[in-house]
Amino acid sequence: MIAVIVPAHNEAEYLGPCLKALRIAAECTASAGEPVRVLVVLDDCNDASACVAKAHHVEILTVQLRNVGAARRAGAALMLAQGARWLACTDADSRVPAHWLSCQLAFAADVVCGSVHIEHWQPHQDASLRQRYLAHYQMQEGHRHIHGANLGVCAQAYQRVGGFRPLALHEDVQLVNDLQQSGARIVWTARNSVSTSSRSDSRARGGFGDFLTELGAAP
Helix, strand or coil: CEEEEEEECCCHHHHHHHHHHHHHHHHHHHCCCCCEEEEEEEECCCCCHHHHHHHCCCEEEEECCCCHHHHHHHHHHHHHHCCCCEEEECCCCEECCCCHHHHHHHCCCCEEEEEEECCCCCCCCCHHHHHHHHHHCCCCCCCCCCCCCCEEEEHHHHHHCCCCCCCCCCHHHHHHHHHHHCCCCEEEEEEEEEEECCCCCCCCCCCHHHHHHHHHHCC
């Protein structure tokens, strides 16, 4: 079984498109005989995120952690206990391509670190920010970007290093670093790039949204 884990803290605005894209990716993989289960980890939500998740008929885990690393860890633990052999992670404000899961599995690696891209920039974000972002980002095979929005790891490798640490920031980077230290086989690819939001009000301070804000403020 393939498990997809989506942490969400008050993500009602973005969660619907995320889950619609995941349904398509899951159907593409399931048609090849691989069952896929999507789990939304609702972390301290007080908006309509739960209603959105229920409307898309995905599994739900409700926690009060207010910590993205702990939320991913809790979701992974639940899915591993139910027999997941592969854990795929994305974010609630992101949309995966249809071949997202099949691409991860085709590499037959321990870990697949994918890229992200921005399709729709916020109206207030000018062309100079976009140019700086594109100049910074390596959209190519062998890149070294790490994103919780586009990450896959086999269950054995994940459990061998103790899984996600309960960090409020860079839990994805820490996991990949731990996996590297363990000798895991890691693929760095741009073949299954995930579309993510360019919003500046990111849920994790110091995360991708803050990176874009700092990039836009640079002289």
